[in-house]
Amino acid sequence: MQENTPAIAEPLSADRQAPDKTIGELFVDNPRMSARHVNIWYGDKQAIDDVSLDIGASQVIAFIGPSGCGKSTFLRCLNRMNDGIDICRTEGDIQLDGQDIYDSSIDVVPLRARVGMVFQKPNPFPKSIYDNIAYGPRIHGMASNRAELDEIVEASLSRAGLWEEVRDRLDQPGTGLSGGQQQRLCIARTIAVSPEVILMDEPCSALDPIATARIEELIHELRESYTIVIVTHSMQQAARVSDRTAYFHLGKLVEVGETRQIFTNPSHELTKDYITGRFG
Amino acid sequence: MQENTHISSIFEEDLTSLTRMTLELGALAAERLDQILRALADLNSVDLPALVDSDGQLDALEAAIHEKGFEVIALRGPQADDLRRVLVTLKNASALERIGDHIRNTAKRMLAVGEIDTNLLPVDQLSRMGSKVADMLAEVMQALENQDSAVALSLRNQDVEVDAWHTVIYREMITAMSEQDDMLGACVHYLFIAKNIERIGDHITGIAEQIYFLDTGQMPDDERPKADKSSQLADLD
């Protein structure tokens, strides 16, 4: 497997320290996922330092922070994508619906059907549009015949706002679509296996503003049925799209709160500096 | 008005609710101005103390508009027309709230004056001045709803009449105060009432200018006609 070891940012001057205890509302009632005292190491370097956080059900939570702060690393441990990186070591308790996902009895394969992922660069399979969507349900045995599979494909594409555009060309390659359409295809592919949580790692950074706006509107529509965690390097996007925002800094979780409050009146110095652009 | 709706539906909702709240605030102010006018004709026909106490309603609504506007700027990042709309809404809410304050002040002073010999006092002129301002308020709220910058511009000119009335009342009161000492207190109250109504007219003009700004992106550049010469009156005898 190829290694994707991210760069760890240089530490700031001594007078700006992250707090020992995260500020804000970390915990919610009836969370979909919860993390307690999570630490992640890449070899000797610590990427995530004692992070505890709840992911609320049917909500959108955004992870923001400067490059190398660990937000993507933390996101990937929620569906155990970090398992594929040999030098990555995860400690702590992460639960999905009350079940520890790092327990030795848990099989990663069904976990990833329940916690789906959309990546930064749209990555449709080099297959037809239909087969792209149908792949997940096929390997998980979710449809017993072709008719059911057709239904799942149509429902997923409709939910992703792509059905009308592609209904007449389902057998054409998925890679022939535009960037924004490809990303919506990837979202439809993720939805097709009926996940509970959708993780998005900077899903719009490769797209133009209009495609981005459409995907943000899609996220807004999807939040009723799914729990969404989105990592973004655009604060404006976090402001537009999320209900809660978590600010990461050098592996620590500095502040969590309602998005409205974080962007109008953040509590911690570091959060304020980052959001107002006074960072560094 | 922009023809297309925003891709983000919540953005669209936010902008709509800002406009709706402003219209609500305007309706509240207009209704209270109406009460003042009726009280001018017949003091007992209106519950003035209740009017004074319920001013908090407008303050609360203005605070809500302010909060919402703040949120829209922080979270949605409005640009161009959207940005002007938000800023204009905040300014107009402020103006409408000030109008509410002036109404409250007027009501307090009317209570203080009480039943007075209406022959001496320019109740008639005040009523006509007040009616004019009430009409202007109705017109400007209509212009706000329809985003009619032409109507808005014409409103600026109508304020001349209000200013003229104010100058007239001012002269009369000064004359009355110099001739009849025992009416001094009442006259001063009436002066202030006239001033309040004149200020309401100015605020309405301000709202009209904001409507023009929202539509065109620029403030109207010609000086609006002013006819209030009261501040320049030196010869008071």
Place this chain on the structure above:
Amino acid sequence: MTEPTKTMLPPDEAARRVEASLARRRKAERRFHRMGLAGVLIALTFLVILFASIFSRGIPGFFQYYVELEVQLEAARLDPQGNTSVESLYAGDARGVLRAALFDILQPSGRSARRDAGKILSAGAEQRLRKMIVADPALLDTTQTIRFAVDEDIDSFLRGFILRDTPEADRRMNERMIGFVDQLQAEDRIHYQLSDYLFFGSASRNAEMAGILGALTGSILTLFICLLVSFPIGVASAIYLEEIAPKNRITELIEININNLAAVPSVVFGILGLAIFINLFGLPRSIPLVGGLVLALMTLPTIIISSRAAIRAVPPSIKDAALGIGASRIQVIFHHVLPLAMPGMLTGTIIGMAQALGETAPLLMIGMVAFIVDIPGSVTDPGTVLPVQIFMWADFAERMFVQKTSAAIIILLAFLIVMNAAAVWLRKKLERRW
């Protein structure tokens, strides 16, 4: 503000200097361009010379001289037992029938004259006659006009390699034989036509009967075994090394060794094959099975290296996407990585096969140099391969062998070009754009 210690060139001065240096740069590039062109032209020239010499020597190898005879196919003489069985035909006198036909024309007088006349026909003529009868018994008791190959010496004479001027004692043909040949030519019975022996004949000491069919079959069988063994093992090894093996010292060691194996001289694999397959396992020598196994050993590093490169070329984003959907590692490999890597793997395999086709040294080591006349029917029948056949023919002195050797080289080259073309076509057809 402190004085800057280093200054930049103002734009107009910089532009002037660039302009000034332009001439020098262009000259250098023109020189490079010309050198490259010269190199290409020299290479092309050598290529043209090479092909010209091969073709000029090889094309005649595709043709042979035949003599046309009217043969009376007497059933009684040819098929004494009357059942057209192989035994009956061998018991019969095909040779006599042919000689009768020939003497009919030449009318040789005396035993030595008849002996000389008999030498004109190829030794394989009678076998050909027998085969014809077996194929079509209705021919018996008819008179047919048949063309038979002439003997290799006559053929050489007709091509001009044996000269009339040479003193008779130094020639392989005497005057009488030349006279017979002249007579046949005068009667327009000598024909120069495409050789059916080259393609359908097998190994033979007689040049006119020599053909490549046996060697070709042996090559095909050997390559088949090689492909059968090396492709699955090579692909599986590549998958293991790229996708499954942990990144530790042992894996590194395996990788280094495989890369080095690709550079090992092929004859070493022959020695290895000799030691293991023949001495240790006791397999017979000179069979395509062993030859295929040896070639497989040799081709494996090539396949592994090219397959690994093909696997590495699969974008990791595709694998991430599949993993994110909940595919297991094995499903990711077989549903996504392999289909995308397959064009590269196939191309590498075909190139490896093309190399194996031309290998001689390791096969010599395991004994596929034997003189085998029969065409191998299975992988366990003794056989030889095309390059080895060429190698053996090159040893023989007869002029005709020289031409047939060149012809066989042309056939081998044609095969290699076809295989490489197939690799290119396959790559183009299967290449997906993502």
